[in-house]
Amino acid sequence: MTATILDGKTIANQIRQEIKTEVSDFVAAASVVPCLAAILVGDDPASQVYVRNKEIACEKAGIKSELHRLPTETSTAELLGLLHALNSNDSIHGILVQLPLPMHIDERKILDAILAAKDVDAFSPENVGLMSQGRPRFLPCTPHGVMQLLHRCGIETASKEVVVVGRSDIVGKPLVSMLLQRSGPCGSSNANATVTCAHSNTRDLSSVTTRAEVLIVAIGKPNFVTAEMVKPAAVVIDVGINRLGNELVGDVDFQSVSQVASAITPVPGGIGPLTIAMLLRNTLEAAKQKMASCR
Numbered sequence: 428m429t430a431t432i433l434d435g436k437t438i439a440n441q442i443r444q445e446i447k448t449e450v451s452d453f454v455a456a457a458s459v460v461p462c463l464a465a466i467l468v469g470d471d472p473a474s475q476v477y478v479r480n481k482e483i484a485c486e487k488a489g490i491k492s493e494l495h496r497l498p499t500e501t502s503t504a505e506l507l508g509l510l511h512a513l514n515s516n517d518s519i520h521g522i523l524v525q526l527p528l529p530m531h532i533d534e535r536k537i538l539d540a541i542l543a544a545k546d547v548d549a550f551s552p553e554n555v556g557l558m559s560q561g562r563p564r565f566l567p568c569t570p571h572g573v574m575q576l577l578h579r580c581g582i583e584t585a586s587k588e589v590v591v592v593g594r595s596d597i598v599g600k601p602l603v604s605m606l607l608q609r610s611g612p613c614g615s616s617n618a619n620a621t622v623t624c625a626h627s628n629t630r631d632l633s634s635v636t637t638r639a640e641v642l643i644v645a646i647g648k649p650n651f652v653t654a655e656m657v658k659p660a661a662v663v664i665d666v667g668i669n670r671l672g673n674e675l676v677g678d679v680d681f682q683s684v685s686q687v688a689s690a691i692t693p694v695p696g697g698i699g700p701l702t703i704a705m706l707l708r709n710t711l712e713a714a715k716q717k718m719a720s721c722r
């Protein structure tokens with residue numbers, strides 16, 4: 428079998444076009460332009476690229492963005508000061524602190540300081556709690572991107588065996604939560620799965636991954652999942668982005684797994700572009716919610 432390639436880039440472009448139209452309708456009705464404030468501390472090359480891509484995407488969608496670049500030596504207190512100013516600035520609708528932060532900064536304290544109504548990453552305890560109870564304020568961008576891709580490619584998850592490999596707060600845990608809901612963010616057949624979460628301490632990982640009709644991998648280890656770990660005809664979603672020399676590779680060994688799977692996301696061009704599209708969606712949503720709360 429040679430797998431169908433699930434083209435995340437094309438789907439993300441469709442979604443971005445939809446959002447652009449919605450932004451334009453919102454601006455016409457509310458006379459307010461949604462605005463995202465992004466904070467980048469230090470000079471991590473990958474983070475610089477991500478933040479730049481987010482800025483470009485905002486501009487194309489008609490969303491304002493402002494980037495706050497801070498030096499590596501910035502203290503937790505200084506960063507908290509900036510966040511308090513952004514929290515109380517009514518023209519800012521969404522706030523994003525690019526991770527990872529330098530080691531000396533207290534990441535938990537920083538993320539907790541972002542006003543939940545502006546937390547477009549959906550990392551705050553309040554937003555995580557709302558999502559896990561099935562009444563989300565915002566959905567976290569990468570897991571929501573995975574759900575959108577499955578939905579728009581016609582891949583149902585209801586009553587299927589779905590295995591998530593990875594238990595991070597950003598991807599693995601929220602994905603498990605979203606897949607467990609009775610109805611998904613994009614329609615009723617897009618969740619309601621039997622979900623297993625495997626991780627670095629899972630015994631006999633292959634025996635778990637080979638059960639999966641849909642296998643989602645987010646562990647940050649290049650080419651980790653190989654063909655023997657995949658059930659024939661499974662759908663494989665690779666959330667990893669790893670730099671190997673000059674090349675970007677996923678957590679899934681594309682070469683071998685694409686011979687076994689029925690469908691697979693490439694890296695790059697799979698889930699990555701959807702993450703940015705979902706950030707735009709959350710920023711627009713934050714502006715809409717702010718307007719509704721002012722009425």
Ligand code: GUN
Nearest residue numbers: 523524525526527548568
């Ligand atoms: N670094 C890697 N992924 C993310 C993300 O989704 N949001 C933020 N803020 N930083 C990241």
